[in-house]
Amino acid sequence: MVKPKKHLGQHFLKDQNIAKDIVDALSADNEGRRILEIGPGTGVLTRFLIGKYADNLVLIDIDTESVKYLKKHFLDLNDRIVEGDFLKMNLRAVLGDEYAVIGNFPYNISSQIFFRILEERDKVIEVVCMLQEEVARRLVSPPGNKDYGILSVLLQAYYDMEYLFTVDASVFDPPPKVQSGVIKLRRNNQVKLGCDEVLFKKVVKQGFQNRRKTLRNALKPLNLPEEVKAQEILNRRAETLSVNEFVKLTNDIASGGNIKV
Incomplete structure (x- = not known):
């Protein structure tokens, strides 16, 4: 097994039903489109993703131990399991045209991941992800709410967003100190904002x-x-x-x- 690493913010989801619910939240029209899983860890989401998107699934993980584990257990994906840093990679070289993103995002870099997604917004059509509940609610918060902030505005400018469900800390190894939340982002029709x-x-x-x-x-x-x-x-x-x-x-x-x- 892969040992969760604190410096990478790894908390591995153990509940298979929740994993399936997260994967099922991807829209049906993503079939035929590249699906990028960020930080698959031991493949709890991958097991359900491979049933629907086997030919179009790409995994990126920065953890060498996780990559070795994944390559051993998902032989059909071997050439599409990439060791690297999502924040720094040339994503277009790996993924090409439009793609959807899914993953259990590390709490400590979730904001950085979203800023990178904003940079790739002309390619990233949809995002389904789990992150710290407080951050998840902040991102989908409407104007006039104290949780509404910088990323709320920037993401909502280009994506329709919704909070899907809360995940209890007890279903992770190791359990985080906070609850988690699953959200969905769907690219809107705003190609240009009409301003600088x-x-x-x-x-x-x-x-x-x-x-x-x-x-x-x-x-x-x-x-x-x-x-x-x-x-x-x-x-x-x-x-x-x-x-x-x-x-x-x-x-x-x-x-x-x-x-x-």
Whole structure:
């Protein structure tokens, strides 16, 4: 067996029913599309994935011991079991066109995984994943909620998102100190946001950097144009703005010029 490694944030799911539920959450139209499993560990999800997506399944794991285990137990996938770091790999060379992502994401790098998914958003059509419950709920949180944050806005700009179910800590080896949550992201039709997307990201990050402040104060480092400073929206906090309102604000700020992106 593979020994869970603390420095990799490994907590191996033991419950086969939950594993099946996670795999079943992938949309039916993914058949024929590449499926990437991130951090398969000992293959608890892989066993169910291989029944549906055997010809299109790719596994990526950074753990050498896990890769050896997987290659021994899933011989038909041998050439599609890749040892490497998802955060740093040339994914297009491995996966090609559109693909879906599934996995039990390590708690300690789940945010980094989502930022990488955002970079690949023109290729990543769907994501079904398990991560820390608190983070999962934060990502799907709507505007006006204290859990709504930077990644909530950035992901919801490009994906339709839903919280599926909660997973108890007792079904893992070793048990984590927190509950887990399973969420689903489905790429929306938004190819372009209709604004400078680099500036959009900067406005969102700056707005939430001091989330207790109004946007008028939080966005001061951007040297807002005078006509923007007069807007009523700046009296609100970042957590109250929808994606569309952030897009409009970004366009208003860009129209004033002299903004360093």
